[in-house]
Amino acid sequence: MEPSLAISLAAAAALALLTLWPRRGLLARWRRARRLAERVIVEDALKHIHARELRGTLATPESLAGKLDVGVRRALQLISDIQGRGLIQSTGPGLRLSPEGRKLALRVIRAHRLLERYLVDELRMPLEAIHATADRREHTMTVEEVDALEAQLGYPQQDPHGDPIPTSAGTLETVEATALSDWPIGMPAKIVHLEDEPPEVMTLIVGAGLALGMQIEVRESDEQRLALWDGESERELARLAASNVFVSELPHPVQPPARLSSLKPGEAGRIIALRCEGLNRRRLLDLGLTPGTLVECAFPGPAGEPRAYRVRGALIALRREQGDEIEIEPFTVSVEGSQ
Template identity: 35%
Template sequence: MAYLLFRPTKGWFWIIKNNYISNEKIIIEDILKLLFHSENDGNTLTISEIPSQLKFKTVAVQNSIENMVLNNLIKVENEKISLTDNGREYALRIIRVHRLWEKFLAEKTGYNKLEWHERAEQKEHQLSSEEADLLATELGEPKFDPHGDPIPSQTGKMAILDGVPLSSLPVYTVGKIVHIEDEPEVAYKQILAENIHIGSHIKVLENNDTRITFYAEGEEFKLSPKVAENLTIAVVEKHDIDEKKLVRLTSLKENETATIIGLSKESRGENRRRLLDLGFVKGAKVSIDLLNPLKEPTAYLIKGTTIALRNNQASNILIKKTN
């Protein structure tokens, strides 16, 4: 059956891939993704529930579901829909393209983070499997996208995301942010506005029904429990890190000096290369040369040169203060 689905040029997968981007093709692929994520979360969807979670007309979704059953992409039992092996394999191919494209946007372009998901949503319906493989090669065969989601391999295998929601952690827990969920958008926007970075080590200071407070890279952050669910934390032993030593360059004050420990994972692509070219490399000594009365940019002295950085740039540089 897998051969009938993916046989060259004539298989169902390749027919809808090689034709123009039809509305039905997009509907089918969106349904496959929806079912994949639902099943991974341990949930089952019914025929009547699917249209409300997609942006298409109910009739169009119902027609696509009928075609998907006929082509062995899904099966329906007592109104409940589940993926077949073929459907799951197809869904993984779409998810692979989406996450690879988000990685490309993060590493190779200057698009705002809020644009990554929508642009990847469009591209996932356009790239062939061969094009996705070429993109993966260009990016160095990444295992995770910029949000921390695992990227399926050519064979559909994915790395395991090991972590728990921040909202579930007790006070004094120490861990590392390994995933930032970008949906719903309102929660993701708040996380971006707070300047919370993937890869940051955190320590939970407060956790109750109204807010969660945590320390990360020299700063305190406060989130509602609902928004905190969008952050996945890999818990570590307290002795594995010293959460007070690694801070952001923005915390540096006049007359203080520091050693650069590295760049945050939030610093990507051209922006990362520019900071490195300017001398913000591991081991370099840095201090404040001149403060701006308007708060930013701040002029930093590094390797005998004065470099002005805005706060959003400086927050991506991690330091250890030496005095």
């Protein structure tokens, strides 16, 4: 056989294999990508309709087109598609989910919020960066994988923004909260929810140093910004961002937080609470840093950090970030002889 013929035959065979190989070939990959794109757009549409239902202003073909960044014609076609699958009700003005559609929407939201919890707790990604990653991954997980993730995370009930996570049975709790922009001046409040969309506003909120569970009080407010007091320092927040921060009433005045990291060598404190979740919290608890424990700062490292703390007779080194997550009350009596 001619060498050139042999080479081109071999090349053709290789090309055919590359294209037609089951599961890994180009054709199979392309089909998979098509199916995924289809799933993504349907699930995103259901999410949007669900969000609008919760807000009380029903979704329309126009709002859906805007949300999904497609033309109105494509949106209408999509709506008739999912209507045909029985996922939305066909009656009345505005779009409403059918029970089946709601179940599917909640399943996607559940995957999204659990993924966000995972990205923050286990991978330590910054709060303002997780939304995009979770948005992509939520469509590729099976129900079993989502359930396994929930179990691995220890059945969290809220995502990192304070949103409740739907249960596997498909129930979603509602959070009683008021937007910070509507909160009266001078009334102590606790942050219970941070709205993560749009991400630009979330960046503003994180940049102002606000976090879930924080105690704050609005000191002043004008058209542009709010001045907030956290018991220790004053923070400024754009009014625009304040409508994305949700608070509930605090029964006592705002208290300044004392942190383990503020202890100097030789000083001691008693732990009040751990201000962290997930892996960090479990790790600290495992080391015996439970609320009520007496902790003494033993000595700093050569660079001032990390610091070694004496906890229940053991020496435990923590970085400043971990010390910041542990709220304490200073303990002034001599440590000697105490437990």
